[in-house]
Structures are given as C-alpha cells and as structure tokens.
Amino acid sequence: MATKDNQLEYKGHPLRRKDNLIYFGDMSDEYIVQLQIMDTKKVGDMDVATKVSVQLQLTDPDVKSRDRIVKKSEKDSLYAAMDLAAIWLERALTTK
DSSP states (O other): BBBBOOBBTTTTTEEEEEEETTSSTTTTTSSSEEEEEEEEEETEEEEEEEEEEEEEEOOOOOOOOOEEEEEEESSSSHHHHHHHHHHHHHHHHHOO
C-alpha cells in the first residue's frame, strides 16, 4: 500500500528497493530487515523470486557491517521471506 508521498509500505513499515535488494523498515528505528533476491525464474513474462536471503540487521552506523546481522535465513519465495521479515521486525522493535 502506498502512503501520501507515494512510499510503499507493508504492515505499517516502509519498503525500499534497489536492484535485487529490498529494505523493510525505517532506518531511524533500531532494526531493519534486508531481503536479497538470490535467484529468479521466468513465469510467463515475469521474473519470480525462487531464493531470497533474509537478514535482521541493526541500524547503528558505529557497528561493523558483519556485526550488524542479528538473524538470517533463506526462503524459497518472496512471500515467505516478507512474512518472516514482518515477524522478525515486529518482535525486534517491540522487545526492549
């Protein structure tokens, strides 16, 4: 769903895409989820993701990039990856 400024959202959190990377969450929050489309297949005239890497990451710029990763997983569809990403992000942002 798009907001007034035409920003995509999923379950109340912003989505940003750059090539095969999708960032889910707000960079001003403590955590975001990075989804990387690793492999696709043609279905008709569309490319459909068949392998997606999911990483829950800290947004703290003072932490080394490899130490920012809190959790990671791989899913076989973008739908399954987004479902997992939404769960991880909600839990991370509500647990303090």
